[in-house]
Amino acid sequence: MLISLTSKAQNFSALWEGHFSYYNIKDVVQGNDKIYAASENVVFSYDLITNELQTITTVDGLSGESITTIEYSETYESLLIGYENGLIEIISGSDNEVLRVVDIRDKETISPVFKRINHFNEHNGLVYISTDYGISVYDLDRLEFGDSYFIGAGGSQIVVKQTTIFNNSIYAACGSNNAVKKALLSNPNLIDYQQWQTLNNGNFLAVQSVEGNLYAVKSDNGIYQIINDTFIGLFTYPNQPLDVKEANGSLIITTQSSVFVYDSSFLLQATASGNQEYNTLFSSATISDEHIYIGTSDFGVLKTEITNPLDYIVIRPDGPLRNNAFKIEAGDNNLWVTYGEYDQFYNPYPLRTYGLSHLVDDEWNNIPYDSLLTARNLTYIAINPLNPTQTYISAFFNGLLEINDDIATNLYDQNNSGLESTQFPNTTYTDLRLGPLKFDRNGLLWSMTCFVVRPLKSYNPSSGQWQSYSFEEIIPNPFGDELGFSDLEIDTNGTKWTGSFFNGVIGYNESGSRVKRLYTQEQNMPSKSVKALAIDNRNQLWIGTEKGLRVLYNTSNFFDEPSVEASEIVILDDGIPKELLSNQFITDIKVDGSNNKWIGTLDSGIFYFSPDGQQTIYHFTKDNSPLPSNTISDISIDSQNGRVYIATNKGLVSFLSGGSKPEDELKDAYVYPNPVRPEYNILGANDLNNINNGVKIKGLTKNVNIKITDIEGNLVAEAQSKVNSRASQANYNFAIDGGTAIWNGKNLRNNIVASGVYLILISDLDSFETKVLKLLIIR
Structure with a gap:
């Protein structure tokens, strides 16, 4: 029931x-x-x-x-x-x-x-739903369920692959050697399994009626016509039929390699198969007018003519190559996506040859594997800040891939660079397990390589020079003391921070060749396995482990302090002190332009916290947001527009948070929309986190005071960086988030302002630079 x-x-x-x-x-x-x-x-x-x-x-x-x-x-x-x-x-x-x-x-x-x-079969407003337990009936007119039929022996649950209606009877193709079941549709007691008759034997994949004829497909790849409950063999397919349906009076059978279109009397009308250009697996097909539409595993839908099914047209919306992105990297309205992957123990096998995806100007450019110089298992991404058209991608088997203007130009490995291939003990087998990448402020590319004595390396794209740095002081045996590195961050002191499997957080500074780790319980680390790192705007290190969150507040004294400890964040939950994200498996941490923190988890979705972690601005899950999964693979923020890209194991989505990276000067600051017209309907909203509401001021520096006055000089609204935050519980009418400010159009008396011209006076509190903008509001 x-x-x-x-x-x-x-x-x-x-x-x-x-x-x-x-x-x-x-x-x-x-x-x-x-x-x-x-x-x-x-x-x-x-x-x-x-x-x-x-x-x-x-x-x-x-x-x-x-x-x-x-x-x-x-x-x-x-x-x-x-x-x-x-x-x-x-x-x-x-x-x-x-x-x-x-x-x-x-x-x-x-x-x-x-x-x-498994299948929907609509008949007279009722949908017969085939499932792995039997058949359920759903009324489309009343939008409610009727009976469910458990038609196995003794009323047991059995797999039903498909149903059809033929001569006032319902036929069900069943698995688990339950053959085809049949019952009179007019029988008021179909919930009684004894009312169902068993036809033939074995496993059946489909049963379909087509204009007065009835056909069934068995797991032996044979198709049969059912006449007076007798099964007459018609044909045996070279591959198992995956999809059987009726469309426009025709029977369509789809196997992994071909589509067969028959008329109602089983006369073959057309056969469509893959070719050299579209070498793929078919999944399903239908027809309409004079065309066949075929679902594939690699190209979307292929369209071809029934009368001449040789040439194909691809039908597919714009999108990335795959849904299970491994790493993403956003910047300047661009987004790179890789699909390389390795397991929790840094095992890259089987090696992935999935290609790359690049979102640029709102269009996806998908680069296939055969255009990537044989680079396999592509993982981390680094965009050259001095040359945004140049991107480097680590191949967790082959080395470092250089891409210029979306064209793979170089693959660096042990033969042509300072990278080192792994030499496993007692074997001649080698591979180059290059992991995290990060550019520093000087344009040097830093990387981590697994299973080598000198895992940390720098590369200068301008000079081609490589440098290597040893971790032997804390990892004497690269094959037994460490499996791999999860992340790479660089702080304002030039210290390189990486997460590891056995050694927690490792810090390295080439000034003095100092290396140190933070990994024990005595150092207040919940786990030695660190999955994510982020340096925030205060040079504090946020650490995500498989058992919770920690923060290293004083990174400057890391090497000099004899007893370094990480700190948990304690919050009040209904007046009770609790550790923030206690025992959560943290997969990624990113910091936005306002120093707020985005933290992804393995099974609890994504959190958005205030700079100190004390306030939860958002907690998105698949139940309250468009996240297709609570398993967060990676996060990346486009600092230019505040768009947060979130990769899950079931797809990629983005959220327009509204913040942006502060600028160095105010010269390019602007206000929009301007003028504010009545049809915009953007004034008066209390939630400043909705970027679609309110007046936005963009291009701000990191520490400003903004006053809004009417044309006579009367103060209307005021906000200051680090004081008036959009995420504040004070519910400000005017707030600043990094390089963007949002005003809901209300004055100091909490009333929406009248039509008129308003002046926006911006003052940089550090450099004393000022800028004045004018805004027209029409109500």
Whole structure:
């Protein structure tokens, strides 16, 4: 018995943006003059008339879970989405409203391993849902569940792959040697397993009716026509059929290498197969008009003609190569994404050859592996601050890849650089496990290499000079005393900080060749395994471990202080002192222009804290945001526009936080929108964290005072850096976040100001530089 539990999903499009991959397609259907395609956890539509592409992602309200099947209802003009975990979502209306149906997902009496949605079959307003436990019936008109059918022996739960309606009977293709089950649709007692008749034997993958004919596909790769409950063999496919559906009176069978289109009498109309240009695996297919639309694992949807299925057109929205990004790096409206990966013990095998993705000017340039000079397992990214068109990427097997203007130009390894390949004891096998990268303020590229005596190295792109630095004082045996390095940061004193697996935080300063570690319980470290590091604007080191968070407040005396200890952050939770992020597995830490901290976790989403960690500004999870997963892989902030990119194991999203990096001078400061027109409707909002509201002043230096007056000189609003923060609990009407200030249009009496010209007086409190801006408000 399923009790109808539905909810409307929230649309997050105001501040969030999705950056999902549409290369790997799970299912393709047609309806309403559109082709709908589901990739791993999002969908898109292709308008057959206008050729317009439209995406529907977690930003629009989708769950972000793994999609297994989709179906379009022409009667109700709705798209049904089925998921691996039993969730169902129904998309309808011109604004793609998402209705979430959680009954199957939340049903405690059904094991989570049996909740997979395999197929939707709509008939007379009822949807027969094939699952790994049986069949459930959903009423699309009333938006509620009816009966569920457990049709195995003794009423047990069995896998049902697909159902169809034929001659007033319902047929179910079943796994686990349960053959095909049949029952009269008019039977009021279908919940009784004894009302279901068993036809044939073995495992069946699909059953489909097509204009007066009934077909079934068995796990022996054979397709059969069912006549008077007798199975007549028609054909045996070289590969197992993955998708069987009816469209426009035709039967479409999809295997991993071919698509077969038959008429209702099983006469072959067309066969489409892969070719040298599109060497990929097929997953599903449908037809519309004179074309076949094929879901693939590598190219999105391929479109070809039924009468001549030789040439293909790619149909796919813009997006990165894959959803499981390993590392990301943002800057100057650019974003680089790698997919190299290694496990928690720094094992890179099997080696990944996934290519790279580069978002530039809001368009994705995906660079395939065969254009990357054979560099495998690409991981960390470093953009040259002195030459933003030059990017370096570490290959956790091959060395250092140099890319200029999106073209791979050099691969540095043990043969042509100062990098060292690992030489494992008692073997001749070598590889070059290059990990974290970081540019310093002088344009030197610093890197960490695993399993070598001198793991820390610097490279000068201008001169080509390499330098190596030894950690032998604390890591005598590079093969037994350390597995790998997780992060690399450089503070204002030039000290290089890296996280390690066995040795906690390691600090190195080439001035005096000093090296030291922070890793024991006596030093207040919760774990020796450090996963993330960040130097904040006060030169404090934030440390993320697999068992919690620590801060090293005094980095300057790290080498001189005999008993260095890290500090936990203690907060008051309902008046009770608690350690911030106690026992949390922290995967990344980033600092924004206001010195606020973004902290990603393994299973609890992402946190946004005030500079001292005492206030939680945001805690985003997959339940309250467009995050497709609570597993955060990496975070990167574009300091120019305040956009925070968040990589998860199920996709990439970005959040417009509104802050920005402070500038060195005020000369380029500006205010927008200007003028403020009535149709903008941006004044009066109390939440300054919503960057879509309020008047913004950008291009500020790091320590300013701003006064806003009317044309007669009367003070209207005032804010000062480090005092009036957007995240403050004081709920300011005017606040400064790094290089950006936001004013909600209210005066000192908390009333929205009248129409008129306003002066914005900006004073740098350190350099005494000033700037005056004018703002016109029309109400």
